[in-house]
Amino acid sequence: MTAAVRTRSSAELISAEKPVLAHNYHPLPVVVARAEGAFVEDVEGRRYLDMLAGYSALNFGHRHPALIAAAHQQLERLTLTSRAFHNDRLAGFAERLAGLTGLDMVLPMNTGAEAVESGIKVARKWAYDVKGVPADQATIVVAAGNFHGRTTTIVSFSTDEEARAGFGPFTPGFRIVPYNDLTALEAAVDETTAAVLIEPIQGEAGVIIPDDGYLVGVRELTRRANCLFIADEIQSGLGRTGHTLAVEHEMVVPDVVLLGKALGGGIVPVSAVLANRDVLGVLHPGEHGSTFGGNPLAAAVGTAVVELLETGEFQRRATELGAVLRDGLAGLVGHGVVGFRARGLWAGVDVDPALGTGREVSARLMREGILVKDTHGSTIRLAPPLTITEEELVAALGSLAKVLGSGA
Template identity: 85%
Template sequence: MNAPVRTQSSADSSVQSSDPARRSSAELIRAEEPVLAHNYHPLPVVVARAEGTWVEDVEGRRYLDMLAGYSALNFGHRHPALIEAAHRQLDRLTLTSRAFHNDRLAEFAEGVAALTGLDMVLPMNTGAEAVESAVKVARKWAYDVKGVPDDRATIVVAADNFHGRTTTIVSFSTDPTARTGFGPFTPGFRVVPYNDLAALEAAVDETTAAVLIEPIQGEAGVIIPDQGYLAGVRELTRRTGCLFIADEIQSGLGRTGRTLAVEHEGVLPDLVLLGKALGGGIVPVSAVVGRRDVLGVLRPGEHGSTFGGNPLAAAVGSAVVELLGTGEFQRRATELGTVLADGLTALLGRGVLGFRARGLWAGVDIDPVFGTGRGISERLMAEGVLVKDTHGSTIRLAPPLTITAEELRSALGALEKVLAHGA
């Protein structure tokens, strides 16, 4: 698929001319090199504007966004309802800190609790903050409620996990890139293979505060566990008296065709971690959502965040909850997920070795003969489609849930074209 170049209107030109940078993509990329820490290796595209499922670079080239900010843009770029909510709140109040109440926070917390079927909300900002907060809550619960001796609480996690990159979180990562050079590591975690209930049960003992897993492992390549695994985790944690924490930061909020990925097995964890799409692609918003008797262990002063639960975030988050409340986006992910899976099935043996998909989320294993995941991503970029590689020759597809069937088929056609050209 060739990237269509949009002809600028006079309005577009006036916007472009007001841009203080006014530098080419190549110039902007070079300008970043000496002043930005090199913690990312982006594709060589410089996005200047976006609308819906499309982004535009500084030269006016348009690309179909098939990554959606790792699910932060589930509702597309600049969804009108979310932009309106943000503008409306910007004119009133943006921040009070939690030293005071604000008039948007109750509505946000009520909405998130109702959406997930849980009781209480701990608002934070980033996904990693939500994970860190859940670790603290689980340990506090273990000491105050379960009776684990002080400083002996353990949390069981899965190999190949991705929960963030803070010091505590990389302590239980199995990715050498995330860990090497960042020790000493935080103790108190046990790592078991993902999708292995026997190994999980062997790791749980009287010191276990919680089991923390992703219902679908995104960074690992959209790894979907066997049917019954999540239900097995729920049964095991109930039976052994520890918490089940589901990290739904990437998998949640409509991505897989359900509000939460755990709903595919009818499971309700004790704590659910939300982020990314909760901020509508506008502001960072995350939350730990859970049972009252679990989140209720926190007392004033034991945990906090200056920006967590700020009025702007709460207003946008409430608008996100309202969008999800209609069920439209969950239905779209389910219906269009069939289009995605059918298109990938047609490419099996034609450069695609295999794939895993649920809703509008897929990990696609490309035959290494055709190139690395990075190489395939760059070739798709040249065709006007943006994706992101993960390990080896695997690429991830996670378009906005607003994508049309025609746009989705066009992206799949671009992948077919790239593979048809061979290595």
């Protein structure tokens, strides 16, 4: 008789001498078992206020009732057909999402990195078929400090050596310029340029917000140069900054919008490339695809996400609570905080390095029941669910003040 194999707890697994999980993440030592709204609970029953929200994947909080209901209903009917057949949820999802963003067509994918990779392929195909760039000569201009994912092609144009080292040879065809520098951008664009790919706000870099007019400048430059403006809204989009899309702060309409994270409601991975027909129409059957992209479960959850955003409630909450967040952080400048950048319910907070690294500050906040994530150096990111209450947000800011004031 085969002996029963005991399944070890998550707590045992993270402390194991020979872990079975690849060590590609360095999480804080908290093992989450349950969650609801803006709170999570660990295996020992301790509650934490989630001030990261899955890097914006949980914009609507954990287990939002409308999203859970949509998932349950669809699980009872149909979950996957592949794109070899039609399913009864996909067209409706695409129509609603296109209407939300004001663009004509939707290419459904799964992860954010897949959306970026797909956007790159679309831009190159458009450059060859429409712009007339000679075969295999299309270039894409990107910004230093970017974070678009960690696939081989994407890390090829990253400036983060931690993401790049040991993964070459790299994919050619990209030009890197400083972020928020229109002069450098214009110098890099030429007749081979298929697209300019940027984040309207650089999240992983520390919530870096460009100067007013930068996005307008990118839009005008790309029009003059007859190349595409691709906005990576995977973290910044879907209500996070107070608008449906972050580009709306400058009333800019890109040629291509990349969405992900919050589009799946924290339930399933859902991403999308959106553009008008003159751009996405360059794709033909067999040139691109995904077995799970646009699956019925994803489409059902994605439709429910769009319905939440159509009310405008979450965009208003991000705007109103964003003012509370900014005011609270402004009060900490000179008291452990040396600077911050915030838009909507999203902030990068630069802690006085004398008080510790971002990782150390995150660990102190964890002990206070607040979950955040560091980025580079002594910077931490705050991106709570848009469902957080003002009282909860103020309490989190109080905890930040406490750990910065005590230094322990």
